[in-house]
Amino acid sequence: MSTTSVDVSGAGRGAARAGTSAAAVDRARAEGRSALVAYLPVGFPDLDASVAAAKAAVAGGADVVELGLPYSDPTMDGPTIQRAVDAALRARTRPADVLRAVEQVAATGAAVLVMTYWPPVDRYGVARFAADLASAGAAGLITPDLIPDEAAAWLEASDEHDLERVFLVAPSSTDARLASTAAACRGFVYAASTMGVTGARTTVGAGAARLVERTRAAGAERVCVGLGVSTPEQAAQVAGYADGVIVGSAFVARLLEADSPAAGARAVGELAERLAEGVRRS
Amino acid sequence: MSAPTARREEPAGPAALSAERGPYFGAFGGRFVPEALVAALDEIEAAHTAAMADESFLAELAELHRTYSGRPSIITPVPRFAEHAGGATVLLKREDLNHTGSHKINNVLGQALLTRRMGKRRVIAETGAGQHGVATATAAALMGLECVVYMGEEDTRRQALNVARMRLLGAEVVPVTAGSRTLKDAVNEAFRDWVASVDTTHYVFGTVAGPHPFPVLVRDHQRVIGLEARAQVLELTGRLPDAVCACVGGGSNAIGIFHAFLDDPAVRLFGFEAGGEGVGSGRHAASITGGSPGVFQGARQFVLQDEDGQTVESHSISAGLDYPGVGPEHSWLGASGRAEYRPVTDAEAMEAFRLLCRTEGIIPAIESAHALAGALRVGRELGPEAVLLVNLSGRGDKDVDTAARWFGLVSDADLVASEAERVADAPQDTEGSGW
Numbered sequence: 257m258s259t260t261s262v263d264v265s266g267a268g269r270g271a272a273r274a275g276t277s278a279a280a281v282d283r284a285r286a287e288g289r290s291a292l293v294a295y296l297p298v299g300f301p302d303l304d305a306s307v308a309a310a311k312a313a314v315a316g317g318a319d320v321v322e323l324g325l326p327y328s329d330p331t332m333d334g335p336t337i338q339r340a341v342d343a344a345l346r347a348r349t350r351p352a353d354v355l356r357a358v359e360q361v362a363a364t365g366a367a368v369l370v371m372t373y374w375p376p377v378d379r380y381g382v383a384r385f386a387a388d389l390a391s392a393g394a395a396g397l398i399t400p401d402l403i404p405d406e407a408a409a410w411l412e413a414s415d416e417h418d419l420e421r422v423f424l425v426a427p428s429s430t431d432a433r434l435a436s437t438a439a440a441c442r443g444f445v446y447a448a449s450t451m452g453v454t455g456a457r458t459t460v461g462a463g464a465a466r467l468v469e470r471t472r473a474a475g476a477e478r479v480c481v482g483l484g485v486s487t488p489e490q491a492a493q494v495a496g497y498a499d500g501v502i503v504g505s506a507f508v509a510r511l512l513e514a515d516s517p518a519a520g521a522r523a524v525g526e527l528a529e530r531l532a533e534g535v536r537r538s
Numbered sequence: 539m540s541a542p543t544a545r546r547e548e549p550a551g552p553a554a555l556s557a558e559r560g561p562y563f564g565a566f567g568g569r570f571v572p573e574a575l576v577a578a579l580d581e582i583e584a585a586h587t588a589a590m591a592d593e594s595f596l597a598e599l600a601e602l603h604r605t606y607s608g609r610p611s612i613i614t615p616v617p618r619f620a621e622h623a624g625g626a627t628v629l630l631k632r633e634d635l636n637h638t639g640s641h642k643i644n645n646v647l648g649q650a651l652l653t654r655r656m657g658k659r660r661v662i663a664e665t666g667a668g669q670h671g672v673a674t675a676t677a678a679a680l681m682g683l684e685c686v687v688y689m690g691e692e693d694t695r696r697q698a699l700n701v702a703r704m705r706l707l708g709a710e711v712v713p714v715t716a717g718s719r720t721l722k723d724a725v726n727e728a729f730r731d732w733v734a735s736v737d738t739t740h741y742v743f744g745t746v747a748g749p750h751p752f753p754v755l756v757r758d759h760q761r762v763i764g765l766e767a768r769a770q771v772l773e774l775t776g777r778l779p780d781a782v783c784a785c786v787g788g789g790s791n792a793i794g795i796f797h798a799f800l801d802d803p804a805v806r807l808f809g810f811e812a813g814g815e816g817v818g819s820g821r822h823a824a825s826i827t828g829g830s831p832g833v834f835q836g837a838r839q840f841v842l843q844d845e846d847g848q849t850v851e852s853h854s855i856s857a858g859l860d861y862p863g864v865g866p867e868h869s870w871l872g873a874s875g876r877a878e879y880r881p882v883t884d885a886e887a888m889e890a891f892r893l894l895c896r897t898e899g900i901i902p903a904i905e906s907a908h909a910l911a912g913a914l915r916v917g918r919e920l921g922p923e924a925v926l927l928v929n930l931s932g933r934g935d936k937d938v939d940t941a942a943r944w945f946g947l948v949s950d951a952d953l954v955a956s957e958a959e960r961v962a963d964a965p966q967d968t969e970g971s972g973w
Contacts, residue, residue: 328848329722329835331729332572338716350846374570375833379847403576406568426574428736433576451574452734 276395277420277443280319280367281478281499290495290535292317293480294528295371295504296511297324298357299349300340305517307360312521313507314366316528320500321361322398325354325372332373332400334455336505339512351380355392362393369422369443371398377410386413396420396443404440411440422446425471427463434474444478444500445471449485455505457484465497491534501535503527555800555876561750563870569749570833575729578736583751585656590758595651602647603762606680607637609644610766613774613927618897619910623917626924627775630900631767631795633931640903640932641763641791642673646742648759650677653740660684660739664728666721667693667857668700669932670744675709677742685709688727690720693857700936718851721861725835745788746865749836753865760794763929768798771927779927781806781916785908786879787823787859789868791931796877806878809868810912812854813881823852825864826872826879834863840872855884855940858905858932886911888944891934903932904940 273279277293284291294313298306310321326344330337354370362368370389377385377397389397396419402410404423414421420443425434428451438445447468450461461484468479481494482502486509491501507524514520561567569579589595603609611632620628633641653661661683665671671687678685687704691713694701701711717723725748732741743752746760764782771779782799784792786809799805814822822828825840834841834849842850842862854860871877887904890911895901902910906929913928920926934941942948 328717329726331726331835332733334730335716342717345848375841375843375849376847378833378838379843379845401570401572403569403571403573406570424573426572428574428577430577433573437573448572448574450734451736453730 273418275362275365275367275393277320277367277369277422278478281444281480284319284535285499290498291319291480291500292491292528292532292535293320293322293482293500293502294318294507295322295324295502296507296524297326297337297340297344298354299326299344299347300508301343301511301517301520302347303349303353303357305520307357308517308521309507309511309524310357310361311364312525313528314361314364316525317532318366318528320367320369322369322371322502322504323354323357323361325351325370325376327373327376330373332453334453334505336456336508336512337454340508351376351385355388358389358392358394367395368393369395369398369420371400374399374402382409383413386410386417386419390417390419394419396422398422398446400424404437407440414442424448425467427451427461427467431470431474434471438471438474438476441476444480445476446502447471447479447481447498449481449483449494452483454483456486456509460484460490460494464494468498488530488534488537491531492537495535495537501531503531556797558867560754563753563866564873565831566838566869566873567750567753567866568838569836570838571749571836572733574733575736575749578732579749579751581656582652582740582755585652586751586755586758589652589655595655599648599651603644607643607647608635609762611635611763613767613770616894616898619894620917622893622897623914623926624920625922626917626920626926628913628917628926628928629771629774629779630928630930631763633763633791633929634900634902634906634933638669638673638676639935640669640673641760641794642670642744643676644762644794645744645756645759645790646670646673646677649740649742649755650681650683653683653742654681656740658738658740660686660735661742662686662688662728662731662735662739663742664688664721664724664744665693666690666724666860667697668703668936669858671709671711672700672703672707674742675704675707678709679707686731687711688714688724688731690718690724691715692719693721693724697857721857722835722849722863745790746793746867747788747835747837747839747863753837753867756790757793757797757867760790761797763791763794764796764798767795767927771925775925777925778802778805780804780920780924781808782927782929783808783810783909783913783916784929785810785859785905785931786826786864786868787812787861787905788863789865791929793865793867795927795929796871800876807871807876808912808916809872809877809879810882810908811864811879812852812856812859812908813883813886814853814855816883817881821853822881823854823860823862824881825862826868827881829862831869837866839866839869840864855887855944856904856908858903859908880912882908882911888941890914891941892945900930901934901938902930903934904937906931
């Protein structure tokens with residue numbers, strides 16, 4: 257994909273549309289803090305409970321919610337998210353369920369991105385999925401296994417429906433790829449803190465700050481960091497250099513450990529409060 | 539009918555089918571991977587391209603083929619078997635005679651040399667029932683590389699002997715407990731390892747699938763099968779074969795023997811997929827004949843998927859074919875019609891398995907028995923004047939147990955306890971061998 261064919265205005269220049277992740281990150285920045293981005297898979301522990309957990313995360317202070325569309329072969333996810341997603345699939349969670357969850361969570365006013373591996377979107381039909389996402393009120397998509405080079409159909413559909421498209425960069429990315437990926441993104445750039453899969457780690461990759469710096473130098477307006485962030489201390493540390501802090505497995509672990517869906521949602525809300533405090537501490 | 543032609547070493551020209559080198563084969567292929575792996579895939583592509591143009595690399599690989607794995611493999615006419623194939627001439631390409639018992643060693647030796655060339659010290663691999671894992675462990679032992687093999691927990695239990703074989707060779711075998719605990723989950727887990735270890739580790743991918751450049755890399759190391767066979771058939775019969783038959787799981791042995799014939803339009807290419815209990819039953823592994831185009835494990839290809847794009851579990855008596863996807867080059871050859879893909883059921887494959895044992899004294903891998911069953915049909919279609927080349931991709935030692943049960947040659951009472959447990963699993967068993 258030639259970077260020149262990509263609309264770069266969305267990398268964050270100018271005012272962002274309300275309800276987008278870009279607007280949420282800009283709002284946080286105006287408050288002198290980083291944004292908190294919370295990931296939760298739709299359909300775990302069940303459909304309603306996953307929506308309740310996402311709403312609890314928003315109530316606790318998450319600025320952006322990533323709703324995960326469950327996929328049978330999640331190669332970028334560690335054991336925690338794999339377990340939750342497997343359960344969601346056994347309960348027959350489908351793309352239409354994810355779209356309904358988007359509607360309900362977007363009604364809170366939070367920016368909602370759908371996090372999805374590419375095969376389900378490819379199967380659904382990229383143009384149709386983009387249209388349905390927009391109707392449901394989603395801000396856009398995060399695509400962990402879709403690089404801009406393969407994303408021609410999604411670039412076109414996201415332009416047509418004014419959707420955000422969040423691609424990932426990694427410590428192994430060359431400067432040229434950082435530039436082309438940043439140019440293809442709209443909303444923010446997702447910087448993987450480390451080389452690895454999702455899951456809590458005792459330390460956030462030392463290379464994360466350097467990657468954020470390189471990604472900004474490559475033209476990105478907003479860079480959020482994910483992979484391995486689970487505690488308020490880590491959130492505060494990452495908030496020191498990133499525009500947003502992405503937390504996933506730690507929320508999912510709360511749901512896995514909870515005795516009931518209600519207790520799970522409460523634990524998610526409490527963690528969100530502590531993390532929201534963390535991103536304001538830096 | 540093709541006239542005899544001189545052996546051709548190079549592709550026929552830029553428009554030749556055999557000149558396709560990815561990342562796309564028509565609408566198939568590409569790289570549907572995390573950004574984190576792109577740099578490593580670029581590195582492998584560059585190293586592979588340089589290696590294939592490096593005479594000393596090619597000479598070292600050829601020497602390993604000659605003195606270690608036993609190339610060239612022979613071709614064997616099988617007239618007694620061929621009586622059941624409409625009287626056609628049937629020639630077997632004997633990849634079963636290679637060291638470690640299958641064509642898998644061809645790819646693994648090439649990738650192990652490439653690993654050394656890239657300065658990496660550790661290799662990882664996925665395996666279904668053990669054939670690719672054993673081959674990788676073998677090459678790692680030969681070249682002093684650290685080796686970790688991911689294998690679905692179900693498969694480690696059913697193939698305990700292959701687990702022991704890999705451990706004897708010094709490899710670490712990691713049982714994978716995620717998902718369906720079979721081959722596709724082993725691939726997922728190998729990717730998870732690789733994304734965290736890519737600085738020091740090469741992923742020795744086992745078949746012509748996955749993200750670019752793996753389909754091209756693996757094919758380049760397997761095409762020796764067809765290059766040899768094309769010359770051998772010409773020498774023996776004075777002409778090209780009318781049909782080339784191979785079994786197709788991920789597709790490495792098939793692309794290996796097809797590739798030298800892609801630009802011989804008179805040579806029909808037949809890929810036989812695992813039809814399991816029948817494509818209509820839903821319990822099969824026939825990705826092209828029973829699946830649909832989609833994205834799976836790094837590439838656009840035919841895949842067994844449900845209406846939501848979730849991967850559907852595959853079923854085959856042959857573990858080496860028990861995979862819900864198929865490589866992009868096969869997907870392209872199938873969509874364009876250059877190669878014809880057909881399903882062969884478990885029962886048909888086992889009949890061909892027994893027939894080759896009884897008529898020729900050769901016990902084939904159950905994977906390869908799918909190609910034999912297909913060849914019986916093709917021979918009857920094409921008639922007694924036809925010459926069929928069949929890739930006997932692996933030997934059946936590993937499948938004796940499965941075959942003994944299938945044909946009722948042993949009683950449960952004769953089986954040790956662990957074996958008895960395997961019988962209990964028979965309906966959804968994927969034992970056998972292969973990838």
